[in-house]
Amino acid sequence: MEDRAGSLDRRTLLRLGALAAAGFGGAGLVAACGGSSKHGARPSAPLGRPSTTVVDPSLPWWLRGDFAPVAKEVETFDLRVEGSLPKELAGLYVRNGSNPKPGWSPHWFLGDGMVHGVMIEDGRASWYRNRYVHTTLLAAGGGLTAKGAPGGAAGLSNVSVVHHAGRLLTLGEVGFPYELRATDLSTVGSYDFAGRLKGNMTAHPKIDPVTGAMHFFGYNFAEPFLEYHVADRDGTLVSSQPVSVKAATMIHDFAITERDVVFWEMPVLFDMKLAIKMVSEARSTVMPYVWKPAYGSRLGVMPLGGPASAIRWVEIEPCYVFHGMNAWRAGDEVVIDVCRLQKVFVAGAALGLPPRLHRWRINTNGPNLGFRDEVRSDLDADLPSIDRRYVGRTYRHGWRVETRSTPDDVVLAGAVHIDAQTGTETRWDPGPQFSSGEWLFVATGPDEAEGVVMTYVYDHAADTSSLVVLDARDIGAGPVARIALPQRVPYGFHATWVPATAA
Numbered sequence: 001m002e003d004r005a006g007s008l009d010r011r012t013l014l015r016l017g018a019l020a021a022a023g024f025g026g027a028g029l030v031a032a033c034g035g036s037s038k039h040g041a042r043p044s045a046p047l048g049r050p051s052t053t054v055v056d057p058s059l060p061w062w063l064r065g066d067f068a069p070v071a072k073e074v075e076t077f078d079l080r081v082e083g084s085l086p087k088e089l090a091g092l093y094v095r096n097g098s099n100p101k102p103g104w105s106p107h108w109f110l111g112d113g114m115v116h117g118v119m120i121e122d123g124r125a126s127w128y129r130n131r132y133v134h135t136t137l138l139a140a141g142g143g144l145t146a147k148g149a150p151g152g153a154a155g156l157s158n159v160s161v162v163h164h165a166g167r168l169l170t171l172g173e174v175g176f177p178y179e180l181r182a183t184d185l186s187t188v189g190s191y192d193f194a195g196r197l198k199g200n201m202t203a204h205p206k207i208d209p210v211t212g213a214m215h216f217f218g219y220n221f222a223e224p225f226l227e228y229h230v231a232d233r234d235g236t237l238v239s240s241q242p243v244s245v246k247a248a249t250m251i252h253d254f255a256i257t258e259r260d261v262v263f264w265e266m267p268v269l270f271d272m273k274l275a276i277k278m279v280s281e282a283r284s285t286v287m288p289y290v291w292k293p294a295y296g297s298r299l300g301v302m303p304l305g306g307p308a309s310a311i312r313w314v315e316i317e318p319c320y321v322f323h324g325m326n327a328w329r330a331g332d333e334v335v336i337d338v339c340r341l342q343k344v345f346v347a348g349a350a351l352g353l354p355p356r357l358h359r360w361r362i363n364t365n366g367p368n369l370g371f372r373d374e375v376r377s378d379l380d381a382d383l384p385s386i387d388r389r390y391v392g393r394t395y396r397h398g399w400r401v402e403t404r405s406t407p408d409d410v411v412l413a414g415a416v417h418i419d420a421q422t423g424t425e426t427r428w429d430p431g432p433q434f435s436s437g438e439w440l441f442v443a444t445g446p447d448e449a450e451g452v453v454m455t456y457v458y459d460h461a462a463d464t465s466s467l468v469v470l471d472a473r474d475i476g477a478g479p480v481a482r483i484a485l486p487q488r489v490p491y492g493f494h495a496t497w498v499p500a501t502a503a
């Protein structure tokens with residue numbers, strides 16, 4: 001009888017979820033869930049999961065609930081659209097993430113890459129597909145194993161996607177990129193820039209909006225521990241230079257201005273013994289990175305394009321930054337907005353202590369770099385996005401996703417917009433029934449922030465996902481469109497947009 005009662009209860013909850021979803025395209029749900037607010041005026045609805053989410057507590061947080069991998073590769077055409085998609089929006093939204101094929105991974109960051117894509121054109125959503133990135137690791141059964149060290153083609157390719165010089169590349173931070181076909185998300189194969197790339201490639205390259213060059217780096221587990229690379233606008237790798245650092249640390253992102261490269265080296269050190277332990281144990285939960293604050297944190301500034309030997313460093317308080325939002329030149333200063341965490345990979349927080357937006361000013365005048373730190377927001381939010389036509393330039397608009405990290409869980413919730421000049425913030429909270437992800441900006445017009453932000457939103461009650469589209473300049477108004485998807489899309493990492501003219 002208990003099972004029957006539980007089943008009936010779940011059906012009721014599913015109906016409630018469907019009713020709520022029906023109002024998703026308008027202001028009704030926004031108002032019901034607290035909706036938008038200016039900075040300082042928080043909605044009453046708490047962030048977090050409702051009790052309807054099916055969670056297996058025996059699994060680690062990155063394998064259960066809305067993190068759980070999906071088993072099927074699906075393709076569906078002519079998706080149902082609620083609301084209205086801007087007619088200028090024509091292209092492919094594609095997002096990468098961890099989807100461990102063996103059903104187990106040692107950490108959220110360490111599952112096999114899977115992309116989920118939606119093609120949008122003429123106000124329609126013409127298809128959805130999810131596809132594994134067909135890496136050599138996937139062909140061997142999936143995941144990292146003790147059979148070989150990761151690197152080269154042997155990478156998970158699970159973190160992000162970049163479109164440069166006509167190529168759609170998945171990136172996994174360790175190993176080479178993999179090239180995909182934008183037409184159906186199938187895998188072409190690993191990509192090493194015609195043999196010129198010798199080491200790893202970051203998942204966060206920066207494309208200079210003026211020159212079209214792609215600047216990127218790779219951190220390696222043996223020397224050179226850090227390399228800086230430039231691919232020209234045609235995609236030819238034209239420069240690779242070692243950057244002098246003392247050890248192999250996890251460097252997830254960096255920044256450029258119109259004339260500078262900015263690195264942040266922070267005390268998350270690679271540990272080979274832990275790496276061996278990770279791949280040797282069944283159902284391992286070992287991460288091969290260790291928080292060692294005694295190593296210190298420092299920022300390095302070097303000329304854009306090099307030489308890397310000209311890099312200058314300034315020590316700062318130990319902390320960690322996964323993601324920068326943007327950087328730019330202001331006279332003698334390099335200014336950079338970052339999502340700063342006090343520490344990561346420590347007990348008491350699934351990923352790290354809450355990310356807060358900081359503005360760092362690095363004064364490059366004189367023999368030693370100067371440093372100033374300013375807190376820009378007291379909201380916990382990460383996965384920043386900007387109008388990429390303003391990469392490395394003074395900008396006004398940035399978007400993040402609100403986060404909650406507890407000892408055994410991470411929740412990604414609503415969208416936050418910040419006016420980078422005034423600091424004014426606006427939120428859109430989808431309510432505790434929903435979780436979201438990185439809000440990718442896609443332009444529909446020539447001016448900064450003239451466009452939309454979009455991400456996959458999961459409905460815990462209905463156990464469905466949708467691609468939700470907000471007006472980038474008015475996120476508080478709630479969704480302008482919602483594209484229904486044929487299956488749940490697990491939490492993931494980073495997305496990109498491939499314009500229809502290039503797909």
Ligand SMILES: [Fe+2]
Pocket residue numbers: 159203204252322323493494
């Ligand atoms: Fe990232």
